[in-house]
Amino acid sequence: MLRLGLAASAAALLVVAEGFTFTIGSPVASQEFQMKSAAFVFRTEGCVEPAKAQIGGTAEGLVKGTRRSVVLKVATGARPGVYAVYQNWPAEGDWVVNLKGTCANASAGAVVPIGPKGFIRESSKFYSRPATDAEVETSLKTLAQGGNK
Amino acid sequence: MKIFTRHVSRELAAYFDGELMRPTAAKVERHIGQCALCQAEYQQVQRGMAMVEQLPSVVAPDEIWQSIDVTLNAEPREKQIWQWALAATAVLVLVGIAYWRAGLGSGAQWDVVRLDGRPVVGAKYISGTGKIAPGEWMETDSSSRAGIKIGDIGSVEVEPNTRVRVVTAKPGEHRLALARGEIRAKISAPPRLFFVDTAAGTAVDLGCEYSLDTDENGTGLLRVTKGWVSFQWKGLESLVPAGASCHIRSRIGPGIPYFDDAPEALKQALAQGGDAALSTILGESRIRDTLTLWHLLSRVNPNERERVYDRIAALTPVPAGVSREQALRLDQETLKHWKEELAWTW
Numbered sequence: 457m458l459r460l461g462l463a464a465s466a467a468a469l470l471v472v473a474e475g476f477t478f479t480i481g482s483p484v485a486s487q488e489f490q491m492k493s494a495a496f497v498f499r500t501e502g503c504v505e506p507a508k509a510q511i512g513g514t515a516e517g518l519v520k521g522t523r524r525s526v527v528l529k530v531a532t533g534a535r536p537g538v539y540a541v542y543q544n545w546p547a548e549g550d551w552v553v554n555l556k557g558t559c560a561n562a563s564a565g566a567v568v569p570i571g572p573k574g575f576i577r578e579s580s581k582f583y584s585r586p587a588t589d590a591e592v593e594t595s596l597k598t599l600a601q602g603g604n605k
Numbered sequence: 606m607k608i609f610t611r612h613v614s615r616e617l618a619a620y621f622d623g624e625l626m627r628p629t630a631a632k633v634e635r636h637i638g639q640c641a642l643c644q645a646e647y648q649q650v651q652r653g654m655a656m657v658e659q660l661p662s663v664v665a666p667d668e669i670w671q672s673i674d675v676t677l678n679a680e681p682r683e684k685q686i687w688q689w690a691l692a693a694t695a696v697l698v699l700v701g702i703a704y705w706r707a708g709l710g711s712g713a714q715w716d717v718v719r720l721d722g723r724p725v726v727g728a729k730y731i732s733g734t735g736k737i738a739p740g741e742w743m744e745t746d747s748s749s750r751a752g753i754k755i756g757d758i759g760s761v762e763v764e765p766n767t768r769v770r771v772v773t774a775k776p777g778e779h780r781l782a783l784a785r786g787e788i789r790a791k792i793s794a795p796p797r798l799f800f801v802d803t804a805a806g807t808a809v810d811l812g813c814e815y816s817l818d819t820d821e822n823g824t825g826l827l828r829v830t831k832g833w834v835s836f837q838w839k840g841l842e843s844l845v846p847a848g849a850s851c852h853i854r855s856r857i858g859p860g861i862p863y864f865d866d867a868p869e870a871l872k873q874a875l876a877q878g879g880d881a882a883l884s885t886i887l888g889e890s891r892i893r894d895t896l897t898l899w900h901l902l903s904r905v906n907p908n909e910r911e912r913v914y915d916r917i918a919a920l921t922p923v924p925a926g927v928s929r930e931q932a933l934r935l936d937q938e939t940l941k942h943w944k945e946e947l948a949w950t951w
Contacts, residue, residue, distance in 0.1 A: 481949040484833055484846035489796060489812020492832035492847070499949070 475502025476562035477582055478555055480575065486533050486540060494540035495553075496568065496575040497533070503559035506537030511557045513541075515570075516592050518600050519549030528553065543570075550600040556586045567592055569599045613637065617646055712774030714738045715754050722749030724763065742770045745786070755779050755799060759792035764818075772802065787818035796833075805853035806838030813847070823855025828865070844944070846951055849896060852876070861900045864893055864951070871897070883909055887916045895920055895947045903935050921950055 478498045486497040500506050517524040529544040545551050553575070555566040565586040569576045581587065581595060613633045619625050625633060714736040717726060724731045724745045731751060737743055743763055745751060751763045753771075756779055763769055767786020773779065780800040781788070791814045792799045799810035804823030808815070813832030819825030827836055828850040836843045836851055838858025845851045845862045852860040861875055871894060874885035883905065890898055898920075901913045914932055917923075924946040931939040 479949055482847060482951060483831070484951060485948040487945060487948070489794075489832055492812055492814075 476557075476559045476564045477501050477584060478557065478564050478566045480566065480568060480577065480580060482574075483540065486535075486538050488533050488535075488538075488540075491531070491533060491540040493542070494531070495543045495570065497538060497540045498555065498566070499535075499539070500537040500557060500559060500564070503537060503562070506559070509537065509557055509559040511539055511555070513553060513555040515545035515551050515553050516596055517545055517549045517551040518596055519546065524549070528555075550596060552592065552595045552599060554587055554592050567595045569595055571599070712739050712778075713756070715756065715771060715774055717743065717754070718752045720750040720752055720762065722746060722765075724749045724751035737771050739771050739774050742768060744768045753781075755790075755792065758794035758798055759790065761791075762789040764788065783817065783819055785819060785821045787816060789816045790814065803853065804855045806836055806841075806858045809835040809837060811835055811844075815845075819853065823853065825853050827851045827853060827859070843900060846896065846948070848951075861897055861904065863897045867891070867894055867897070880909075883912070887912060890916060890920060892920050892950045896951050899940070899944055899947055902932065902940065907933070917947075921947065 477500075479501055480496055480498045483491045483494045483497055485499075486494075491497055500509050500511070503509050511530055513528040513530065515526040515528055517526070524546075526545045529542045531540040531542065533539060541553060541555075551570045553566075553568040553570060555564075555568065557564045563585045565583040566580060567587045568580045576599075579595075579598070581591065583591075587595075613636045616625060616629065616633050715738075717724075717731055717735045717737050719731045719733060722745065724743060726735055726737050726743050727741045729735070737753060743751060743753065745763055745765050745767045747765050749765055753761045753763065755761055756774065756776065758779060761769075761781065764787040767788065768784040769786065769788060770782045770784070771780075772782050777798065778800070779798055780802065782802040784804075788801065790799065790801070790810065792810045792812065794810070794812065796811040797809055801808040801817055803817070803819045803825065804821070805819065805825065808817055808827060811833035813829055813834050815827060815829040815831075815834050817825065817827050827834060827845055829845045829847050831847050833847075834845045836845065836853060836859035838853075841858045843851045843859035843862050848866070849862045849864045851862040854860070863872055863875055868889045868891070871886055871889040874882035874889070875897065883901075886897065886901070895917050898913050898917045902910055902917075905913060910933055914929060918929075923929075924943065927939055927943045927946070932943065
């Protein structure tokens with residue numbers, strides 16, 4: 457019986473782990489007027505208890521050939537699982553936002569390039585784990601070379 | 606066709622009380638629908654009357670009636686008539702002042718600042734800073750611009766060739782009437798505290814930054830740069846998010862919103878309308894243009910509604926909690942939920 461319970465729990469965690477991810481949107485998606493000046497907003501998907509999710513990240517930049525990293529300013533919304541990212545990185549240079557999150561035993565990650573007109577949805581990458589350093593560097597390099605929309 | 610162009614300020618109170626003959630009432634109603642000035646004045650009359658109706662009635666002390674009796678018995682007849690006439694005049698003046706204050710004196714004054722040229726508040730030029738009170742007009746010529754501080758919730762820039770009036774300046778309601786020209790609003794407050802009346806309807810701030818222009822006939826454009834604006838006219842509502850615009854027209858209200866970066870063919874089709882236009886709109890729509898399609902759902906006939914629904918469903922998965930049947934029935938909760946999900950793609 458114990459084995460059956462453990463197996464069921466493991467299966468449940470697997471389901472959660474497979475479904476946990478981020479969705480990004482423009483500030484209007486949050487439906488919260490306080491977030492209207494955010495760089496973008498995002499929400500967790502597939503997290504049974506979004507209020508308990510651990511969310512954070514960094515802005516990774518390339519400024520005049522020098523790599524920079526800034527810890528993100530992430531605000532929690534009134535609705536569970538909805539967050540806003542405010543620009544606290546310099547306007548100069550090329551930047552991508554590297555989001556990381558955990559929910560129970562599941563992880564999620566996203567790399568969101570920031571262009572002159574704001575976040576670039578079409579070039580954003582989403583993972584069921586934190587993005588690797590190589591993936592962040594590739595995204596940043598592509599952005600710096602003008603490879604994003 | 607005779608055009609009824611004279612302003613109807615004098616008839617508004619009688620119109621409100623239902624005392625006008627039917628043809629005159631119809632003319633007044635038509636004029637209010639076309640004239641932002643008279644529309645704003647009529648709203649003031651409505652508010653003023655509502656306030657007057659809420660005033661508590663107070664019983665006059667017995668001493669007053671006794672003194673009146675004494676006076677009436679003591680004075681000659683002719684003198685009594687004059688005294689009654691004077692008293693009646695005084696009462697009318699007091700009622701008039703109370704009515705004016707109820708209607709026009711709706712709240713505090715706001716700070717104004719000259720940005721360019723020689724903007725006018727009332728009959729006074731603003732050379733540096735000044736004030737504007739409810740009921741007062743601000744007017745700019747072709748080389749003038751001005752700023753109005755909207756209480757403590759934001760500011761409005763008044764662009765050249767604009768005529769705008771402060772209607773209400775209270776903590777719970779900040780309201781302007783834009784007769785013509787352009788304003789740019791930056792509001793940092795919870796939704797539904799700032800309103801701009803135009804001849805085509807009312808822009809309701811939902812926490813946002815936007816520009817709104819209109820001509821005297823109510824034809825204009827709402828363009829939102831941050832947050833959301835709801836534009837409303839007689840139960841018709843367009844929800845316009847950042848990056849989107851919406852045309853407005855008198856007696857038609859708000860048009861269908863579209864993103865400024867939408868395909869040109871889609872924008873032109875929206876402006877044209879008609880069956881062929883719908884095919885173009887559906888064919889040209891990107892995922893993001895579900896903003897336009899979502900609004901179309903409730904503005905087209907049932908057959909066309911099915912086509913619109915199918916196009917949205919083809920562009921982006923229909924979320925849990927939204928069924929085809931409920932959406933086609935225009936179930937309000939379903940449409941609201943769907944809009945909130947679609948907004949993640951906008």
